[in-house]
Amino acid sequence: MKIYNYSYLTYEYLSTSDATEDPLEKGRYLIPAYATDIQPPEYEKNQTPIFNVGTKVWNVVDDYRNQNGCEIDKNVYFIRQHLFTLGEKPSSTLILASLPNTSLLKPKWDSTNNQWVDDLNAVKQNKCQQIENKCKQMLTSGFVSTAYQNISKTYSSTLENQSNIQGNAISAMSKIAGTPGCENDKFYYHAQGEEFVEWTAQEVLTLARDWKVFKEQQLFKSKSLQTYVNDVLTTVDSVKSVTWDTEMV
Structure with missing residues (x-):
């Protein structure tokens, strides 16, 4: 029996x-x-x-205890892994799926293709932050100017040197304007990797102007790239492919 x-x-x-x-x-x-x-x-x-x-x-x-499960919210965003208990079955917020890839910024369940995808808005936000960080890096990584004796050289643009350039420019304007006590002011500066040499007041102002132009160019590029990402691109892959050197179309 x-x-x-x-x-x-x-x-x-x-x-x-x-x-x-x-x-x-x-x-x-x-x-x-x-x-x-x-x-x-x-x-x-x-x-x-x-x-x-x-x-x-x-x-x-x-009995779904041997199946991979995940909990999602009402907008189908991943919350956590779920272990099914005996008698429990999938629902609108408990799905049969493996854990999303850790490379996804904000995993979202695509029920049509049964796969995790990245949230477009989250990817855009992350890309814009990357662009801002790159802009900050560019602003402190040096710039090229022909201010000194019309020779193209690279100048440091660390926060300290930005302050030095702006301070020298203010002093140079005072000298050129004939401000009392500034007539005999002298200016010393240097290109990246070189020794300090004497500069004219006009050269100091030209360097400050070149720094201003360079800074505005980087800020404008950062803003343009972010606008391109937010207002033009419509897919996760296209957003992820954007770099600082991307040609906007």
């Missing part, structure tokens, strides 16, 4: 085995604890029969 074994914790069907005949009574079979001679009903994938010891009836329930 066949007996059907079930879990002592969940009462779910585990296996089928042959019953042992009672050695004291021929034709009578022993049924151990957590087993029954009542055959479970047929069941499909992601289902499990549960034995009700009170009514002696098998009930088939959902």
Whole structure:
């Protein structure tokens, strides 16, 4: 005779085995604890029969415990991994899916293609932050000017040197304007990697002007790229492909 074994914790069907005949009574079979001679009903994938010891009836329930699950919000954004329990089934906020790739900034479930995709707005926000960071880097990485003796040289633009350039320019304007006490002011500055040399007031003003132009160019480029990202691009891939050197069309 066949007996059907079930879990002592969940009462779910585990296996089928042959019953042992009672050695004291021929034709009578022993049924151990957590087993029954009542055959479970047929069941499909992601289902499990549960034995009700009170009514002696098998009930088939959902069983997605071996499936990868994730919890999403009402806007289908990933919240966390979900481990299904016995009897629990997928819903609008509990889906069958592996964890999203960690490279996604704000994973969103695409039910049409059954895959995680990145949220376009999150990608745009991240790209704009990258552009701003690159702009800050450009502003402090040096600029080219022909201010000194009309020779093209590279000048440092660290925050300290930006302040020095602006301070020298103010002093140079005072000298050129004939401000009392500034007539004999002298100016010393240097290109990147070179020694300090004496500059004319006009050269100092030209350097400040070139710095101003360079700074405005970088800020304008940063603003233009961000506008391009936010107002023109419509796909995650196109946004991710944008770099500081991207030609806007």
